[in-house]
Amino acid sequence: MSAPTFQGYRRSDGTIGVRNHVLVMSVTGLTGPSARRIGRAVPGVRVVTTPFGSGLMGEDAEVQMRALTAFGCHPNVAATVVIGATPPQVERIAQSIARTGRPVEALIFDECEHDAITLTERGMRTAARMLRDASRLQRTPASLGDLFLGMECGRSDPSSGLVSNPLVGCVVDAVVAAGGRALFGETIEWLGAEHLLARRAVDASVAQAIEAAVVRRERTAVAAGLDLLGNNPGPTNIAAGLSTIEEKSLGAIAKGGRSPIRGVIGIADPVPGPGLYVQDAPAYAPESVGGLVASGAQLVLFTTGVGNSFVSGLAPTIKISANPVAVRRLREQLDFDASDVFERKASLEEAAARLQSVVLDVASGMLTWGEVLDEGEEVVSRLGPAL
């Protein structure tokens, strides 16, 4: 049997894209409406905006800056129009993107005398040119080991832990064994299973970092006077049969497969090399997926029990469920039906081979339901108070 391959876009910095997006990115809250207007006027571009700006400080400001820069340097992005209010931040982000060899243009609201129509016109012309140029790029063969998978679960039920997450884990192990990368986050959903993750850490310092991250999240919840029951697991999880955070976590970590864990990274930190990493980050799907994509995940494997519509706008997000009721009800949301494993009509191994082939098809250009319906959005977590 020949080695599994897909067709990807080889970027000048050596990364491989599974999409060829032109990004219109507003890096300040003031310019978001113009970025969205440019997106409507030039169909086919992707729009990323942030509602925040100069009031951010400390680690919060660093995370925003790192994540926005990372979106512009993402393997799935061919070129970017960076839009912002004032020069220093816009130019810093544009320079970082330029260093990857990708085309980038900076548009500054100050230089348009804060006239949104002028900014829109300049943005439309720039985005239109970039879109035409990007369309000349061709896909070339790439291997399974060129993939960087992000793993996420949302609106889980017990079928997630029994079937969908272990299934994703099988594909993750195959990608890691082939030299690829994989990353999952949602720290609070390690709680009760952190000893199992720590056991897979490559060394004692990584094991300690995993356990410390969980303790920090647990203490934050306790300090806020929060009972995790009703928050995580949330009402949907509970109605579906999950009773405690430990039960949810023990199912959730299966999406990371069985490969060694090479390190714990922060939101939007690049992964240092091939292999499996974990990200210390919030669990809510839009924030969590945003963090994984900002760290470079090209493709997201997103398991759900009863259905979850959230997808990344930059990384195709494959929705997987094994819940027989959900897969019948959400035919235009769930990309992969694993209910035959739940109903004992297929083995996990058979389904994993099928999922891997869907992953390669999507990597080569097949659209996910989230892409067809344009559900995608990038969200960057906020960490603290602003000025």
Added chain:
Amino acid sequence: MTAWSATALSAADNVATLLHAVERGERVIVRTTAGDIGVTALEPIALCHKIALRDIAPGEAVLKYGECIGEATAAIPRGGWVHIHNVRSRRGRAPQASP
């Protein structure tokens, strides 16, 4: 092929997950790592919810995936429904003040 309708992934587990909803009095065949066992459901239990495989005492660990998912807050008889009315997390709670 046996019509098994619940699964327990580890030999240590004292609960199993139902692969379809069951009625009170229904005989449930549970696939365990040690082979199939039969348990009679004492009450209706929904799809994906948990059934006790043994009597579980108050305070005893509830085990799924071979790991503790919380503790029983009441006596749970074999065949009973195991959920938030009789099990709670051991985590995410403020430390007990010392007497």
